[in-house]
Amino acid sequence: MGLSRREFIKRTAALTAASYVGIDLPFSNEQEAHASDADSWHKGTCRLCGSGCRLELGVKNGKAVALRGITKSRTNMGYLCMKGMLFYKLMGNNHPERLKKPLYRARKDQPFKEISWDEALDIAAKEFAKAVKQYGNDSVAYYGSGQALTEETYIFQKVMRGGLKTNNVEGNPRLCMASAVGGYITSFGADEPIGSYTNFERASCFFIIGSNTAEAHPVLFRRIMRRKLDNKDTVKVINADPRVSPTSRIADLHLQFNPGTDLALLNAMAYVIVEENLYDEDFLKNYAVFRMGKEKKQVDFAKYKSFVKDYSPEKAARICGGNITPEKIRQAARWFAKSEGTMSIWTMGINQRKRGVWANNLIHNLHILTGQLCKPGADSFSLTGQPNACGGVREGGGLCHILPAHRLVKKDKLRHEVERLWGIPEGRIPPKPGYHTVAMFEAVNQGKIKAIWINCTSPAQSLPNCDKYRKGMRREDVFMVVTDIFPTKTTELANLILPTAFIFEKTGVYGCTERRSQLTAKAVDAPGEAKPEVWIVREWALRLAKELNDPVIKKCVEPFLGKEPDYELPKAIWDEYTQKLTKGRDNDLRGATYDVLKKLPDGVQWPAPTKEWALKGGTDIKFVRGLDPLADKHAKNDLPYQFYGPAHPDKKLWIWLRPQKGPAEMPDSEYPFYLSTGRVIDHWHTASMTGRIKELMRANPYAYVEINPKDAEKLGIKPGDMVEVVSRRGRNVLPAKIYVGPCEGMVFVYWHDQAEDRMINRVTKDAFDPGSKEPEFKICACRIKKVSGPRPLKPFLVQMKA
Amino acid sequence: MPVGGFVINVDPDRIEESIKKLTSFRGVEIHGSDEKGNVIAVFESSNSHEMEEMVKEIMKIETVLSVGLTYFNAEDEVEGNANQG
Secondary structure, three states: OOOOOOHHHHHHHHHHHHHHHHOOOOOOOHHHHHHHOOOEEEEOOOOOOOOOEEEEEEOOOOOEEEEEEEEOOOOOOOOEEEHHHHHHHHHHHOOOOOOOOOEOOOOOOOOOEOOOHHHHHHHHHHHHHHHHHHHHHHHHEEOOOOOHHHHHHHHHHHHHHHOOOOOEEEOOOOOOOOHHHHHHHHHHHHOOOOOOHHHOOOEEEEEEEEEOHHHHHHHHHHHHHHHHOOOOOOOOEEEEEOOOOOHHHHEEEEEOOOOOOHHHHHHHHHHHHHHOOOOOOOHHHHHEEEOOOOOOOOOOOHHHHHHOOOOOOHHHHHHOOOOOOOOHHHHHHHHHHOOOOOEEEEEEHHOOOOHHHHHHHHHHOOOOOOOOOOOOOOOEEEEEOOHHHHHHHHHOOOOEEEEOEEEEEEOOOHHHHHHHHHHOOOOOOOOOOOOHHHHHHHHHOOOOOOEEEOOOOHHHHHOOOOHHHHHHHOOOEEEEEEEOOOOOOHHHHHEEEEEEEOOOOOOOOEOOOOOEEEEEEOOOOOOOOOEOHHHHHHHHHHHHHHHHHHHHHHHHHHHHHOOHHHHHHHHHHHHHHHHHHHHOOOOOOOOOOHHHHOOOOOEEEEEOOOOHHHHHOEEOOOEEEEOOOHHOOOOOOOEEEEEOOOOOOOOEEEEEOOOOOOOOOOOOOOOOOOEEEEEEOOOOOOOOOOHHHHHHHHHHHOOOOEEEEHHHHHOOOOOOOOOOOOOOEEEEEEEEEEEEOOOOOOEEEEEOOOHHOOHHHHOOOOOOOOOOOOOOOOOEEEEEEEOOOOOOOOOOOOOOOO | OOOOEEEEOOHHHHHHHHHHHHOOOOEEEEEOOOOOEEEEEEOOOOHHHHHHHHHHHHHOOOOOOEEEEEEEHHHHHHHHHOOOO
């Protein structure tokens, strides 16, 4: 052959890329080259958003050295973004700042000391036991993450609920997904989307609202973009957002409204659909009812019609402001209703709101009215932000009001069922849900929670109005354990820091946006003494059982004793969860065993009650007879769609009468601007990982405040000037980016920056949705002022002080 | 010396012009394209920071719509400097 090794690698790169789009290249030594550039390849899932992109990690001499997308994966078709390309740099010994030893300090004003795992687990057990004995079971809490593996969330919540008898089990998905959960349950009777990413290639109209898909989900956006480009004239893209973002580039129509007015916009689209008879009468007759109010009162179509009468496009355009005209609303509604398949997509712009559930309901309303559901390309599809918010937290029982497999804590029958499946005494799990996130940290503030375990997340930075909650976390009478891979704003407030294994350093399952569970098995060793969380929880629980002299705590981890922690232990936990807990539930995962998951390039979409079904990939579209085994099983009549969701006894879709409601805080003379926050493509959440990848940090070393050029001109602010952003809660000073992004009267700040001056959650508001309890990160009032010209700035990340 | 394999999506009406611009970048090899505007490119750079910069620069080309990574090899970088973040 005469090819150098470097040429081999380059050919491999070219061939891999070409294979995705079916282009033939003049050389074809793919297999030979693939075999030669790593010792072994390991299938897994990307860690850095909720898309669930599948990739293979190339390992050479025990080190992560290469990545390639998996072409056969139905999530990403092999494509990766820059974050996905670079996160190998955080694995194993590739990064010097990884936490490698347990660290402890009795008081938070002391420096940390390295201790052994034995000492660390003893301390954690003693402190939790002390709190339980002195202050009761609800004085302890677990705060987890949509980035923890399902096995981790499951075992944590099992020990907290079955062992420590408290429902104080929460997680950061409360901050991003809770309103979507509320919306799906109240509109469709069942959590999580009906369809799948496959609709990207089948939709004729995309309605993207409150999502900067291009930056937050770049690989999925690529599929939407491809669909649009391949069908320029027939596929329409509507982007509705107060901010023009990279997502708007491919839009045929951009609806720019003032923050918090989208409920009026969505009701006005419904007005047009009703007025112009664009609704699907048969679909409504067969599958839908109309409801209103807290008591969920059923009303008729006439009542709904008279309700939407109040949202004429003319009136809505006045409420919405921005660039909204009655004609644009009519156009959007017509495209939405008339297309052969309309797919709505949203993320935090809809969810992180005082009326997030209602906003979700109003999107679902449009789909129910027009019958844009269950058929190819038609879906009301909430995108997830974290890799395992759906699989681990929504499905695994990671929030204070839910038990594994979509069971409500407050339902006696379901609670007792879980107790029976766990083999623990009836009545062990308390009937009252625990504290939701904001209430949990409020309870920390008030000293009601005495010991809290924070796993794989950084609430000190990610909570809204975070200064208020950092005060509580600083209390010396609140014992705080933090498990993580790097120092964060939250480890700064801990008593005990436990170093954990990163993805590919341990084994477990992530469940992404489209109900898909995917396995990542261990491929490289964790650095130092970092351990998988499942081992940590098991060992902690055994010590707790001794401290509290309570055999039921031991019973919770008994099935997992003696298992080696890298594979056998998570497998045993997954088996218990899927085979026992999901049996007969709507997220039935019994077919998705580790062995089945390993056989597939991507994973399995639930419902997947049998291995045979799981090996086919599971269920692409829920509720459709012939496509969803549970739709056949639960069928009540001959209709093709069966909405068997557990939350709607009438097995119907519910169209809700929800009025326009503004945000909790509106701009006024003192604080005249709207403040909104979001992400930038290079960074993810609190940047504890992406900030430690030099390439990503250099690309966006600090947060900016984006200001509309017209506002900047009025205030005499020039690019790079340092600008103060002040709310009733806190203050930031950030460099200005003058940009036709946010609408006039609104500023936008990226939220990843850890520098105190640029940590925007010190400014945001902690108002929350009364239904979902999800905070309104997306809207509050602020004022801005230039404080100086451009200043040299340094990127900042929390470092471990020795 | 990392090597990346990319599918670059360009405006299907301006493929030739796009390829011409892409080939003017040092370290970019074009291996093929189709009528849909998919362009197969291999990037070679002295470190992964430089590759990230190349992607950013290429994204600035008006006719480029997306740059999709499909393969990445950084073994020299990992072997040579295990502790670089």
